[in-house]
Amino acid sequence: MTKVICTVDKIQPLTSGVHQVLLTPQQEVQFKAGQYLQLCITDQDKRPFSVASIPGQQQLELQIGGAVADQYSGQALAHLQSNDTVTVEVGLGQAFWREDSHNPxxxxxxxxxxxxxxxxxxxxxxxxxxxxxxxxxxxxxxxxxxxxxxxxxxxxxxxxxxxxxxxxxxxxxxxxxxxxxxxxxxxxxxxxxxxxxxxxxxxxxxxxxxxxxxxxxxxxxxxxxxxxxxx
Ligand SMILES: Cc1cc2nc3c(=O)[nH]c(=O)nc-3n(C[C@H](O)[C@H](O)[C@H](O)COP(=O)(O)OP(=O)(O)OC[C@H]3O[C@@H](n4cnc5c(N)ncnc54)[C@H](O)[C@@H]3O)c2cc1C
The missing domain is CATH 3.40.50.80 (Nucleotide-binding domain of ferredoxin-NADP reductase (FNR) module)
Incomplete structure (x- = not known):
């Protein structure tokens, strides 16, 4: 897991309920396809979001929202909208893609x-x-x-x-x-x-x-x- 400061590059709606967020980490980060990051709103309040992009891409893409607008995503979006930089913890989760498997x-x-x-x-x-x-x-x-x-x-x-x-x-x-x-x-x-x-x-x-x-x-x-x- 890497804790890193990211620049908030872009926040734009993908649908009426879901926003795309693009972040650029200020240092290189390691993660696997299918892992998530935690957006650190405070030291105690950390919210997990799947990383939609893949290793090697310069930006981290998030897709935040859902059918039911709730505090979970609403507060995270508000934090992203009101800050030029945010702290995230990248490379979390065990449900990443098993590249070596031969199964369909x-x-x-x-x-x-x-x-x-x-x-x-x-x-x-x-x-x-x-x-x-x-x-x-x-x-x-x-x-x-x-x-x-x-x-x-x-x-x-x-x-x-x-x-x-x-x-x-x-x-x-x-x-x-x-x-x-x-x-x-x-x-x-x-x-x-x-x-x-x-x-x-x-x-x-x-x-x-x-x-x-x-x-x-x-x-x-x-x-x-x-x-x-x-x-
Ligand atoms: C590790 C982690 C990562 C997360 N990453 C994100 C993220 O990247 N973005 C984000 O916004 N939130 C994320 N969350 C929070 C949470 O998972 C989402 O809020 C949730 O997936 C939002 O679902 P929705 O409202 O879009 O789906 P809904 O619109 O509620 O449902 C979509 C479809 O799912 C199926 N479905 C829903 N409920 C049921 C049910 N009870 N039984 C059977 N089928 C059902 C149906 O086919 C339905 O049409 C994450 C949470 C964790 C723990």
């Missing part, structure tokens, strides 16, 4: 849990991984989907990469999958035994997913989520 990969995000799987998806593309990769992203409304051009480019870069957005309460115009994101996975996979599964999203979702996926054959030691430590 399932990435599952609920809401802003997307930040976590986006980092892993970019790392997979950068490493030229030639294994089946499925990225399922669940949101409440289709307006909550962002970075779609980048994701579609990611999916078209290799025929083994598949992108499945799943909208819980879609409008009449939505032509994709609907319902809860993990239900879409359960419908699509007879067994999850072979897969390395990376999960991020609201804590209640992660608990439901863990139990349902274990029932569908997933191996516990091949399931990764930092939320497991909190639930």
């Amino acid at each position: 990969i399932l990435l599952l995000a609920g809401g802003t849990g997307f930040s976590y799987v986006y980092s892993i998806a970019q790392a997979i593309a950068a490493a030229g991984v030639k294994r089946p990769v499925f990225l399922y992203w669940g949101v409440r409304h289709e307006e909550a989907l962002y970075h779609m051009p980048e994701l579609q480019q990611w999916a078209s870069a290799h025929h083994d990469y598949r992108l499945v957005p799943v909208v819980q309460s879609p409008s009449d115009n939505w032509q994709g999958r609907s319902g809860l994101v993990h239900q879409a996975v359960l419908e699509d996979f007879v067994s999850l035994e072979a897969y390395d599964i990376y999960i991020a999203g609201p804590f209640p979702m992660v608990g439901v997913v863990r139990d349902a996926f274990l029932e569908q054959g997933a191996k516990r030691e091949q399931m990764f989520a930092d939320a497991f430590a909190y639930i």
Whole structure:
């Protein structure tokens, strides 16, 4: 873990509820795709956020918000908006991408849990991984989907990469999958035994997913989520 001061370069809305934050660390930082950082609001008040960017990129990207505007993200954003520099602790978490594994990969995000799987998806593309990769992203409304051009480019870069957005309460115009994101996975996979599964999203979702996926054959030691430590 590295504690570092970062310059706040940019804060801009990605959707009506989610902001993209770009930070430049004032010294080199080490982290792995899928790890998180803690924004130090005070010495005692530290809030975890997944790093959406990958090692080697100059800026650290965060995606902060969610469907329910809460104090957790609102106070963090207010701190970022009112300071030119902030202190963060980078390189935290055990749910990072297992680059050496040869298993097919399932990435599952609920809401802003997307930040976590986006980092892993970019790392997979950068490493030229030639294994089946499925990225399922669940949101409440289709307006909550962002970075779609980048994701579609990611999916078209290799025929083994598949992108499945799943909208819980879609409008009449939505032509994709609907319902809860993990239900879409359960419908699509007879067994999850072979897969390395990376999960991020609201804590209640992660608990439901863990139990349902274990029932569908997933191996516990091949399931990764930092939320497991909190639930
Ligand atoms: C290590 C760590 C990192 C974090 N990183 C971030 C971050 O980068 N950004 C951030 O804003 N917050 C982060 N958080 C806080 C928290 O995880 C988010 O606030 C949360 O993921 C926000 O979800 P949402 O409101 O976007 O999802 P929602 O809009 O509530 O849900 C999105 C989808 O998830 C599924 N879902 C939701 N609830 C359930 C359920 N009960 N059962 C089944 N499916 C469900 C549905 O498909 C739903 O459409 C982090 C927390 C930790 C511990």
